[in-house]
Each structure stands twice: as structure tokens, then as C-alpha cells.
Amino acid sequence: MATVNPRKPTDSKGRKLSIHVVTWNVASAAPPLDLDELLQLNNQNLNLDMYVIGLQEKNCGIMSLISDTAFEDSWSSFFMDVLSPLCFVKVSCVRMQGLLLLVFAKYQHLPFIQILSTKSTPTGLFGYWGNKGGVNICLKLYGYYVSIINCHLPPHMANNDQRLEHFDRILEMQNFEGQEIPNILDHDLILWFGDMNFRIEDFGMQFVREAIKNQCYCDLWEKDQLSIAKKCDPLLREFQEGPLLFPPTYKFDKNTNNYDTSEKKRKPAWTDRILWRLKRQPQAEPHTSRQLAPHFLLSLRSYISHMIYSISDHKPVTGTFDLELKPLVSAPLITLIPEGLWTMENDMLISYSLTADFLSSPWDWIGLYKVGLRHINDYVSYVWVRDNQVFSSDRLNQVYINISNVPETEDKFLLCYYSNSLHSVVGISKPFKIQPRTFLGEDPLGEAQPQI
Known part of the structure; x- marks a missing residue:
């Protein structure tokens, strides 16, 4: 596949893009009537440029899959209906069974967004079944390489090692053989999110629920499996995350804000997460001058859950980012x-x-x-x-x-x-x-x- 060639800066002026990322395990539910809060449509101060939306456990029954091959699925159509009047265009999408990843951008950015690859990586049933795994969209944004991954990792408290193994496997499978695309770890930005299914260890149900009730989330952070793994795994440590200042997003009784009251009584956990990784800059040799890298900075504006949505046993999580960059491509082709x-x-x-x-x-x-x-x-x-x-x-x-x-x-x-x-x-x-x-x-x- 041909790619846009130049990597040299052509525009000395900086540009700021606001990107809104959504992750939600929708538990096979249809879209609710109102998603204004999820998409931050009432927040006029945001002035968003892009939406990145990842769903897990979208309805993947046989009739749904057959219908979706001929028509847009209900969730994609809903997002397009809401966002197109605001001048957002669906740039790309990829689906693997219940996983769906969508990218929208305002139309003026379209000439500067090049879709390089879409990819599905199944990890369920010995790596052949797509009920678990990840979907990826690789693109060039104003000349910078950006990879976006929506994932669904294995559930249950005892499967933490398996979750970490699948995390590594999804990352390793993002190769681009035969294409002029660098290794994913050399991309300028990786956005990685989804139902990662990490749990809270050791603490009992009563302690966890009391901590949540009193909003003492810091008492739970040290036993969060992802936070623990990030301290030990050198590669995972390179991924950043905002502070968990919202209640655990799993598991709720559907159509309520009550944590699981079923016989299983699943312990609440922050299963739904948004991570990002910026490319490491090479270290300068001692006593040598090094050319400054192009300006490319991602800052987190907000990282929140949305308790008003109750169609699923998960609450959606959103992250809003400001991406400051100096375009490497400033003129359309x-x-x-x-x-x-x-x-x-x-x-x-x-x-x-x-x-x-x-x-x-x-x-x-x-x-x-x-x-x-x-x-x-x-x-x-x-x-x-x-x-x-x-x-x-x-x-x-x-x-x-x-x-x-x-x-x-x-x-x-x-x-x-x-x-x-x-x-x-x-x-x-x-x-x-x-x-x-x-x-x-x-x-x-x-x-x-x-x-x-």
C-alpha cells in the first residue's frame, strides 16, 4: 500500500486537536435514546476535533451479524446520526464479533488523516475465536503515526496472567509486513482502551463497597491488578493512565446503579480503562547536539465514568485529550x-x-x-x-x-x-x-x- 512520503516538517505553526475517547461494554444492548453526556455534546467548551469510540460485547448473534454485513449496525448508525450534523465524518471502522471500533473526525481534517491499516486479533479459544482480543486502526494524523486499539481481555479474578499474556499478544500481532509502516512501538501515539477485565485483589466485598460508598478510591488503587502490573512490566509501564477518581465501572445490575446483587455477587472493579503511550525519544549521546524532535504532546483533560447509563452491567468511561503537534504535512495532496x-x-x-x-x-x-x-x-x-x-x-x-x-x-x-x-x-x-x-x-x- 502506498503511503504519504514526507516526514519532514512543512509547517512551523503548532496545532491543537481535541480527541474524545469512549469505551463501553454494552452487554448486547441497543443504543439508548440519548448519548449527549457520553459524547459531551452539551459541553461547548470542548470544541472537539475527533471521536474514537470502542464498544465491547456488541450484539453478535447470527441474525445481527448477517444484518450488519448488508447494513450499518445500529450503534454505528446512531453515532453517525448524532455526529454528522456537527460536521463529523466516520473516517474508519473495524469490527470483530462483539468488538467495534469507530473513528470520527471533522471534515476539515480528512485530507490529513490517512488510513494505513485495520486489523483484528482474536485471542479467544486458542487464538481463533473473536469473542476476546483486539481490533486496531492504524492511521497517519498530520504525518504522525497513530495506532488505536480496542480490546476485550479474559474475565475473572484468577485470570490476571492470562490478561497480561493477551495484552502482549495483541501488541505483538500489530505488525505491518510488506508495508512501509514502522513497528507499532515506533508509532508516535498508541491509544489502547477497552474492557480489560482487571480486578481488585485481596480486599473483601464489604471493604470494597464501603470504600466506594465513602469515595475512598485510593484505598483500592494499590490492589488494582493493572496498577500492580504496571509496576512490574517494563512495556506496560510505558503506557500512561489518568487517575481513577470515579467509582469502579463493573459489575452493576442492569437498569440500575446498584452493584451486582445476583448470586455471584461479583466484586466491583475498574475493568474499563483508557491507556496511552507516546513514542520514546532516543537519548542524546554525551557531548553531542541532538536535533529536537517534532512537537507532539498529549495531555489528558478529563477521565470519567458516566453513571447515568444503565443499559449494561458496565458503565461507560471516557477520556478527553488535547493533542498538540507541529504538522509534518500541512498541505493537502x-x-x-x-x-x-x-x-x-x-x-x-x-x-x-x-x-x-x-x-x-x-x-x-x-x-x-x-x-x-x-x-x-x-x-x-x-x-x-x-x-x-x-x-x-x-x-x-x-x-x-x-x-x-x-x-x-x-x-x-x-x-x-x-x-x-x-x-x-x-x-x-x-x-x-x-x-x-x-x-x-x-x-x-x-x-x-x-x-x-
Whole structure:
């Protein structure tokens, strides 16, 4: 697979991106009616740029899997319905049985997000069954390598060694043989989250529940299996996590905020976690000067659970991050220009220019979208860049696109150039309007106007 080549900085200005990460074991439940708090839609101070959403135990019955192969699954559709009016587009997704990972971004970031790989790593039933394991999306974000992993590790108190083994196995399986992608440990950022199923050791049920009731969470931290493992495992120690200042998120009676009252009476635990790892910078040799690494800093703004949601025996957990970076890629590979005044005629002209290092393909296409598109296949019309080409040079290319079937509307539109070899949008136009036929040739007062 071709990749965008340059790693050298092309933009001296810094950029800040706000990323909201969601992890939730939904226990086969359908989406609730309102997810505003989960997605922080009422927090106008966030001004988010990306959503990263990981679900576990999504309904994976045979009828659900068959339906989802033909249609969007209910959770993906719900998130798209909520986020697309806010100018978020589904960039990529990957599913393995009950595991679902979704990435959304505001449309202006699309030319700077290159999807490099999606991967599923089953670890259940001797490594062949996907009820446990991890799903990964590897992408380039403004030239930086980012890997996103949603996982579901083995349950039960006694299986801690198995959880750590699966953690290592999922990480080891994130190889990219035959592709110009570095090892995952050389990626600039790894976001790793999911139902990790780590438990609280030693303390009895009564002590744990009293500590939770009194919000004395620090009394439980020292016996949290993940916290203990991070002190001993050199690689796990490189992953950071925010403070656990919220109640354990497992296990609840469904449709309540009561911890498990069944016969099993599972002990509460922080099973649902969000971790991250920034690439280690090489140490400078003594008495030598070292070029400063590109600016790339991730800071945690909030790490919370959401107790209002009770459709599952788990509570969802979210982490909101600010990512400060100096873009290694600051100009899109394609610059799109809708020529002249667009009206409801049969064919309209699109001009676009390519950067010197971009190789177009006969399978590249340009889509016409309404602002508020849900995903890249949500086009109103499209054209193959080679089929309807009318002009081509080193600096400028022109194609015609048919919009005769586009309904007259007051909506704004966008043009997106999709690269087949890069599996990504590499150029996007500014929003524009298409004038209705009734205004062609006359103004609202009925006076003739010159044709454009």
C-alpha cells in the first residue's frame, strides 16, 4: 500500500486537536435514546476535533451479524446520526464479533488523516475465536503515526496472567509486513482502551463497597491488578493512565446503579480503562547536539465514568485529550476548486491540482456531498477522475461531474477527492451552494443577468 512520503516538517505553526475517547461494554444492548453526556455534546467548551469510540460485547448473534454485513449496525448508525450534523465524518471502522471500533473526525481534517491499516486479533479459544482480543486502526494524523486499539481481555479474578499474556499478544500481532509502516512501538501515539477485565485483589466485598460508598478510591488503587502490573512490566509501564477518581465501572445490575446483587455477587472493579503511550525519544549521546524532535504532546483533560447509563452491567468511561503537534504535512495532496457558479445543469466543471509526490490512480474519484455527510460513501454524485477528464497538465486537471439528478436544495455542498491507493480522502473543497435552475439568467426582480 502506498503511503504519504514526507516526514519532514512543512509547517512551523503548532496545532491543537481535541480527541474524545469512549469505551463501553454494552452487554448486547441497543443504543439508548440519548448519548449527549457520553459524547459531551452539551459541553461547548470542548470544541472537539475527533471521536474514537470502542464498544465491547456488541450484539453478535447470527441474525445481527448477517444484518450488519448488508447494513450499518445500529450503534454505528446512531453515532453517525448524532455526529454528522456537527460536521463529523466516520473516517474508519473495524469490527470483530462483539468488538467495534469507530473513528470520527471533522471534515476539515480528512485530507490529513490517512488510513494505513485495520486489523483484528482474536485471542479467544486458542487464538481463533473473536469473542476476546483486539481490533486496531492504524492511521497517519498530520504525518504522525497513530495506532488505536480496542480490546476485550479474559474475565475473572484468577485470570490476571492470562490478561497480561493477551495484552502482549495483541501488541505483538500489530505488525505491518510488506508495508512501509514502522513497528507499532515506533508509532508516535498508541491509544489502547477497552474492557480489560482487571480486578481488585485481596480486599473483601464489604471493604470494597464501603470504600466506594465513602469515595475512598485510593484505598483500592494499590490492589488494582493493572496498577500492580504496571509496576512490574517494563512495556506496560510505558503506557500512561489518568487517575481513577470515579467509582469502579463493573459489575452493576442492569437498569440500575446498584452493584451486582445476583448470586455471584461479583466484586466491583475498574475493568474499563483508557491507556496511552507516546513514542520514546532516543537519548542524546554525551557531548553531542541532538536535533529536537517534532512537537507532539498529549495531555489528558478529563477521565470519567458516566453513571447515568444503565443499559449494561458496565458503565461507560471516557477520556478527553488535547493533542498538540507541529504538522509534518500541512498541505493537502489535492486542492479542489469548483469552477464558476454551480447551477442545476447537466455537467459542471471541477478543477484540481496535485502535489508533486502524489500518484493518482484510474480508480480515484471525486464525490459531491452535502455538508453533514455521514461517511465517505454518502455522496450525492461522483465521477472517476480519468473517465471524465477534459484537461490535464502538471499543475492543473479538470473533470466534469453530472449533477442533473441532484435535487434542488438550500443545503451547502463539498467536493472530496478519494485516493484508491491510499484508501483515504486526500483533498476537500470549501463548502459552496448550487444555485437552483429558477435563478439562472434572471435575478429575483426578473431582470436578465449575464450567464457565467
